[in-house]
Amino acid sequence: MNFNKIDKILATEPKFRTKQIGRLIWRDLIDDWGQASTLPIALRAKLKLECPLEIKAEVFKEKDDKSAKALITLEDGLNVETVLMRHQGRNTICVSSQVGCPLGCVFCATGKMGFKRNLLTGEITEQVLFWSRWLKRDEVSLFEKRELRGISKSSPALLLQRRETGRVDNVVFMGMGEPFLNYDNVFEAIKILNDDNLLGIGSRHISISTAGIVEGIERMSEDMPQINLAISLHAPNDKLRQKLMPIAKKYPLAAVITAARDYVAKTNRKLMFEYIMIKDVNDSPEQAKELARLLKNPLFFVNLIAYNPTGDLASSKPTQIKKFKDILMRAGVQALERYRFGQDIKGACGQLTSQNKNL
Ligand code: SF4
Numbered sequence: 128m129n130f131n132k133i134d135k136i137l138a139t140e141p142k143f144r145t146k147q148i149g150r151l152i153w154r155d156l157i158d159d160w161g162q163a164s165t166l167p168i169a170l171r172a173k174l175k176l177e178c179p180l181e182i183k184a185e186v187f188k189e190k191d192d193k194s195a196k197a198l199i200t201l202e203d204g205l206n207v208e209t210v211l212m213r214h215q216g217r218n219t220i221c222v223s224s225q226v227g228c229p230l231g232c233v234f235c236a237t238g239k240m241g242f243k244r245n246l247l248t249g250e251i252t253e254q255v256l257f258w259s260r261w262l263k264r265d266e267v268s269l270f271e272k273r274e275l276r277g278i279s280k281s282s283p284a285l286l287l288q289r290r291e292t293g294r295v296d297n298v299v300f301m302g303m304g305e306p307f308l309n310y311d312n313v314f315e316a317i318k319i320l321n322d323d324n325l326l327g328i329g330s331r332h333i334s335i336s337t338a339g340i341v342e343g344i345e346r347m348s349e350d351m352p353q354i355n356l357a358i359s360l361h362a363p364n365d366k367l368r369q370k371l372m373p374i375a376k377k378y379p380l381a382a383v384i385t386a387a388r389d390y391v392a393k394t395n396r397k398l399m400f401e402y403i404m405i406k407d408v409n410d411s412p413e414q415a416k417e418l419a420r421l422l423k424n425p426l427f428f429v430n431l432i433a434y435n436p437t438g439d440l441a442s443s444k445p446t447q448i449k450k451f452k453d454i455l456m457r458a459g460v461q462a463l464e465r466y467r468f469g470q471d472i473k474g475a476c477g478q479l480t481s482q483n484k485n486l
Pocket of ligand 1: 228229230231232235236237238239302303304305338
């Protein structure tokens with residue numbers, strides 16, 4: 128897909144065309160200008176030539192149909208990953224903000240690849256557009272299957288399936304890259320996703336996850352206070368955090384927690400801390416107590432995520448995760464265990480791309 132020339136083409140068109148075309152792309156989800164029957168034929172031909180709508184991607188589906196991962200090929204031939212997660216009747220899209228990542232967290236497949244470049248605004252929104260089109264096709268196919276089989280429209284199983292088709296409900300910036308190192312393009316992409324005339328995804332349904340870039344947390348509390356913020360913590364002290372996440376040398380825990388406290392004081396929003404549970408690395412009862420001391424704040428909560436192994440490290444056992452969670456809860460820290468998606472589609476970010484020769 129390439130919209131670089133669209134402003135130039137629309138400059139000679141009546142003003143209403145911009146809104147009309149935005150609607151065709153984002154609401155009607157056309158994937159070929161031939162479908163834009165409300166546009167003059169000559170304009171359609173020009174757009175087809177200069178602003179192709181095709182998104183080149185390969186999709187890998189999980190066996191249980193609860194998630195799918197797409198490897199999108201960008202204009203310059205590089206690849207980027209995006210994931211669709213379907214859970215409790217909601218469609219959540221995990222988007223990437225960079226090709227690769229410069230932060231090199233030791234537990235992360237993307238971190239091992241190094242960094243290629245920031246994604247442009249259009250390359251970020253394209254990931255959501257890709258899944259929106261995919262879900263629309265899925266909905267049509269479900270409808271056709273139902274009609275073919277003559278199944279009742281009120282069947283409970285079908286109603287649940289129906290809710291899981293159709294549209295994107297949530298977008299999370301938790302794919303490849305650190306969103307705050309590409310702040311301006313991420314900010315512009317969120318404006319497009321949020322725009323009621325375009326995709327219309329509510330602010331409260333968009334989340335950004337950061338490895339703890341303090342300036343980004345500060346800017347976000349000013350620029351987009353309604354967007355959800357998550358901070359990847361993964362360790363209860365600087366010594367371990369610096370081993371797992373080299374960026375922690377630049378942003379020690381004291382600075383990250385101060386920025387987090389300022390964020391909740393300013394926005395009055397809840398703030399999520401993500402904590403990947405890695406066996407014998409960060410999952411002991413002592414570490415749970417240390418984490419509880421660090422995160423005492425009524426608006427903080429912890430999301431415990433079983434690690435999706437990508438190398439030598441292993442995931443904590445479910446019993447260990449439960450023990451860890453109970454210690455946090457007893458100490459007055461809200462904690463949840465997050466459902467783990469994408470085991471057989473290599474759900475940890477970067478795993479597909481790292482096997483691909485283009486990165
Ligand atoms: S975990 Fe996130 S910040 Fe760390 S290397 Fe991976 S993509 Fe980058």
